[in-house]
Amino acid sequence: MFNEVPEKEREKKLTDGGLDTKRLVNISLVNREGNAVIRRHLESLPLESFDSILILADESVEDSAMQADSRSLATLLLIRDIQAKRLPYKEAMVSHVHRSSFSQGSWIGEMQQASDKSVIISEILDPRTKNLLSMSKISDYVLSNELVSMALAMVAEDRQINDVLEELFAEEGNELHIRGADLYLHEGEELSFYEILLRARQRREVVIGYRPADSEKAVINPLAKNERIKWSLKDVFVVIAEKE
Template sequence: MFNDVLEKEREKKLTDGGLDINRLVNISLVHREGNAVIRRHLESLPLQSFDSILILADESVEDSAIQADFRSLATLLLIRDIQAKRLPFRDTQVHRGSFSQGSWIGDMQQASDKSVIISEILDPRTKNLLSMSKISDYVLSNELVSMALAMVAEDRQINDVLEELFAEEGNEMHIRHADLYLREGEELSFYEILLRARQRREIVIGYRFANAERAVINPPAKSERRRWSLKDVFVVIAEKDE
């Protein structure tokens, strides 16, 4: 955890928020102090060794969504640039996007293959910049809250579903291998896969083909039969495997 809040004050905020550090399992919390928009502070971190990084909006400027997003974007670009300079260059013949190798954003895209960065943004207009850069994914937190409120306002029973999904225990989203629901080359409709998943007390909400980059959520042609591969995966709502 890296920010400019003093460690003692930070621990107090975490404790007041309900976190019991002694109960953490399979995770260690390491505190580092510094300003996330100052390059020399970020360079003190072993950023090239991180598999994933989460950039949260600065609560000290949350009253201005644009300013908070600017700080998040500045941190993102600094991290990617530091990673690009520390990671060994890979001479690849095919490069993602329309940016050439050797360009600053091309180097950052190469660094993005090494580690995943998820940025929290507050203003919907900022997501266009992140989508164009292809060097980070994002969570639009304000929009998520707004959508949840709209769904509950439309149907109060949705609140029970949201509480179940966002609770620490119970059902949550998982990625399941196709061999749990079908055989290699079997022709099935999405509805038929739904029925098979129900026998496992699971709900299939989407799928991703083996040769596709993105998953299809709530597919429109659910009754259309297609040939599936065991390399395909499904997005399901289910309880955690024991």
């Protein structure tokens, strides 16, 4: 955890927020103090060794969504640049060869090859900022304000949906999972999506979509649910279920 809050104050803030660090299991919390938009502070971290990084919006400027997003984007670009500079020369060259869309040595190309090494997820507050992140392709993002707005709109339309949201977002209970096709069918079996739904119900699960083995995108809530499909065991299904 890297931010400007003095380490002595962090435990109190985390406790007030509902996190008891003493009860953490299988995870270690390491505190570092510094400003996330100052390069020399970020360079003190072993950024090239991280598998994933989460950039949260600065609560001190959350009243200005654009200012908070600007800080998050600045932190993102600094981290990617530091990672790119620390990557071994050979790895950088190989990555450039595979990325024909950018000229060798371009800054965006260097940052994209750094993105192959670790995942960065940025919290953004303004919907307009997501266009910049989508174009850069060097980071994923969570549009937290929009998620809250959509949840409120669904509950306002139908109060019962609140029970569904509470179930999905709670620590325990049902959540979204990716499950192999072998749990629901045999190789080459021809079934409609409705029939897959019935088999999943026997496992106390709800199938909401699938991804064929030859596709990179999942089909959520397919329209032709009666259409029979020849399935493969390499297909996967998106289900709402409890963790096995």
